[in-house]
Amino acid sequence: MAPCVVHVKAASILFLAHSGGNKDIMDDPIQEITPVVHLLTQGSPQEQEDTINEYFTPDASFTHPFCQTWSFNGSRKLIHSIFKWYKIMSPKIDLQVNSVAYDEANLILYLTITQTFAIWFIPFHRSPVTLTTVLHLTRSPTSKKYLIKSQNDLYQVDQFVRFFLPWGIGSSLVTLWHAWATFFCVVLAWIFAPFLRLEQAWAERRTSGGAETGLMKTVSRIEEERMRGFGGRNGEAARGEEIAAAETLEDIAGRVRVSGRETDAEVRKLMGFGSEGAGDKTQFGSMQVVRPN
Incomplete structure (x- = not known):
């Protein structure tokens, strides 16, 4: 096909x-x-x-x-x-x-x-x-x-393979692949657990020893370059901007949650929730989610 x-x-x-x-x-x-x-x-x-x-x-x-x-x-x-x-x-x-x-x-x-x-x-x-x-x-x-x-x-992969491998063949193969990949995730997560502990220590600013600090600095530099593209902004300055932005977003999200709880009834009325033929509606900011009747 x-x-x-x-x-x-x-x-x-x-x-x-x-x-x-x-x-x-x-x-x-x-x-x-x-x-x-x-x-x-x-x-x-x-x-x-x-x-x-x-x-x-x-x-x-x-x-x-x-x-x-x-x-x-x-x-x-x-x-x-x-x-x-x-x-x-x-x-x-x-x-x-x-x-x-x-x-x-x-x-x-x-x-x-x-x-x-x-x-x-x-x-x-x-x-x-x-x-x-x-x-x-x-x-x-x-x-x-x-x-x-x-x-x-x-x-999802297990869905589109059904077009060219029907009768459950494609979805079964994908299921086996998913199980195999999950098994490797479990094994590799166990093997590299020391690196994860080192990463946590680095995040909490409590690494000890030049080797550990040097390794994590190298990893961080590589990750920054790949995420931002080579020749991007200074890493520390960018990190500071990210932290400030995250704090701002968290503060905004908190205000939105409080405001949403206080005005939920009014919003539902204004948006026509429960109108005939509209289905069940939920509002998330500018997003309306509808489950057709």
């Missing part, structure tokens, strides 16, 4: 669109996303095509473990091809949107989706998978409504 075979499937899974037959561009991503996902995965080929034209920008991008369109003028045409091949491979899809989270401040929509994909021309092929789809939205240049500018399908 070609790599795009797998890619197509996830592609269809994740796009937004019309709710209740409304042909206008999205007003409310949370309310409209679930009907559109079902429309694109279970609708007719023409419905898929119309929805992509209505709700994706002409330069929209699509990213999947097996395929990628990138973003350029006219890249939406590639998304059309992906959806067409998706529909050809599996005319009937069993799919459920498990949850939706919307980061309103950054215009990012997160969907957790479960689907069963079965390629009709491969005997006994059936791939039940779970993925998280990340949709970056943008405002329409002619209105305040939303369009999709990028989609990114995120799969």
Whole structure:
């Protein structure tokens, strides 16, 4: 099976669109996303095509473990091809949107989706998978409504291998690999426990001996260079900035938690929590998390 075979499937899974037959561009991503996902995965080929034209920008991008369109003028045409091949491979899809989270401040929509994909021309092929789809939205240049500018399908390894190693073969191999890797983590953590104790002593500024101090300084310098790139800022100055920033963030987080507890009832009322058809909602700053009814 070609790599795009797998890619197509996830592609269809994740796009937004019309709710209740409304042909206008999205007003409310949370309310409209679930009907559109079902429309694109279970609708007719023409419905898929119309929805992509209505709700994706002409330069929209699509990213999947097996395929990628990138973003350029006219890249939406590639998304059309992906959806067409998706529909050809599996005319009937069993799919459920498990949850939706919307980061309103950054215009990012997160969907957790479960689907069963079965390629009709491969005997006994059936791939039940779970993925998280990340949709970056943008405002329409002619209105305040939303369009999709990028989609990114995120799969755990044991999920996407089911596309090309079905019948439990792929997931079983990944499970064995995970168990083997975990075993090595346990063994190596035990072997290198002295280094961990030295690292803790270094963090508490209680290392003794030139060798220990020299080793940890070398390790710290290497780590700083790799994290920041060679030729970056002075390590001690950067560390001081990081500590100050961390303290500031911790202080802000504390105030947010207190404020959140005091105003929870008011926020829930203003955000329309519990409104009919909205599903169960939770608010985290600018993020709304919704579990569809």
